[in-house]
Amino acid sequence: MTLCSLLRPLYFMLALMVLPTVPPLFAQERPAAVVTETVEERALAETLPVFGQVVASRDSAVASRTAGIVDEVAVLVGDRVAEGATLAVLDTELAQIELEQALADIAEARAGIAVAEAQLGRAEDARDRVEGLRNTASFSSARFDDAMSDLAAATGELNQARARLLNAEAAEQRARYTLDRARITAPFAGVVLSVAADPGQFISVGDPIARIIDINALEIEAQVPSQFAPAIPPGVTVKGVSEAGQQLDLQIRAILPTESVSTRTRPVRLSGDLDALGATLAVGQSITLQVPVSAPRAALAVPKDALVQGAQGWTVFVDADGIAEPRPVRIGVAMGDRFEVLSGLAEGDAVVVRGNERLRPGQALQAVDGAPGGGAPEEGARTPDDTQSRAAPQSN
Incomplete structure (x- = not known):
């Protein structure tokens, strides 16, 4: 009997002991929890990511009058x-003194008017008496000339008195203006x-x-490239997002008729409810806007989160009856939080938008509501938002 024949039973016994610890080759793996969305045709407009900031529509340096x-x-x-x-x-002490002086001048001017009116009355009577003697031997041309001179002087005194009253009243108004303000x-x-x-x-x-x-009259101002400004109609709705992730629905209120020589951009003002910013709301706060730069058109759209970038381009995982099916896609322009799909998908396809970073072709899927446990992108994983934060991916 050889040594090999003696050891063969021992090898067989060891194999029986180890075999139960080895998992079966075709053991069923746990389905991956994913979130899906349906590909659908939408009326979409091409958008341009633009940085804006919160501005106050009323900002006043209040001055003294x-x-x-x-x-x-x-x-x-x-x-x-x-x-x-x-x-x-x-301090109002000087203004109060000026008011009292003006009131005294008014009283003096009114008294002067009364005296001037009396003098004018006497001058008119004297002229009338001399005038009544015109056709008699007692009429004197010299006396008549003197009477007319006295009348003119009395009239002048009255006019001066009235002017002094107007000046005094103006001084009163000026003093009261100073006091009131x-x-x-x-x-x-x-x-x-x-x-x-x-x-x-x-x-x-x-x-x-x-x-x-005025914190109750805040707006968003953005600098839009001038070549796109004519395509933006006032009143169109614009999506915005803050650095903290708060979503905003804004409307373009006005495109200002000025252009920066250095940047070739035009200022655009947007209004809307900014309550979503909550306690973070502040003038100068940065807001990223998706500004429409084309007319809406019908197009298949896929969420940005559904796209996975690989060596061969962009791929989308489709939930095909509970099985992960990768689909190479060719995408067009960015439209808000979605990309236009040029090829690779059909309307009604259920695409994976959460949990797709670790999927393998043919892997079993379990659709869940919300972000799946363990299905979120790994830290540092590349997504369309990371790799194409300012422009749409290049079409394949």
């Missing part, structure tokens, strides 16, 4: 103020961004007191 010494500053930076709220108060108020409700005055400081007419922005 009168000159004077600042007596009180009633606000601090960051204060929220209502329309008509006091921002600062100027010594309290500088907010022209609209908003937030104080800066304060430019301090107590004791002399303020000239037009000097700024505080800067206020």
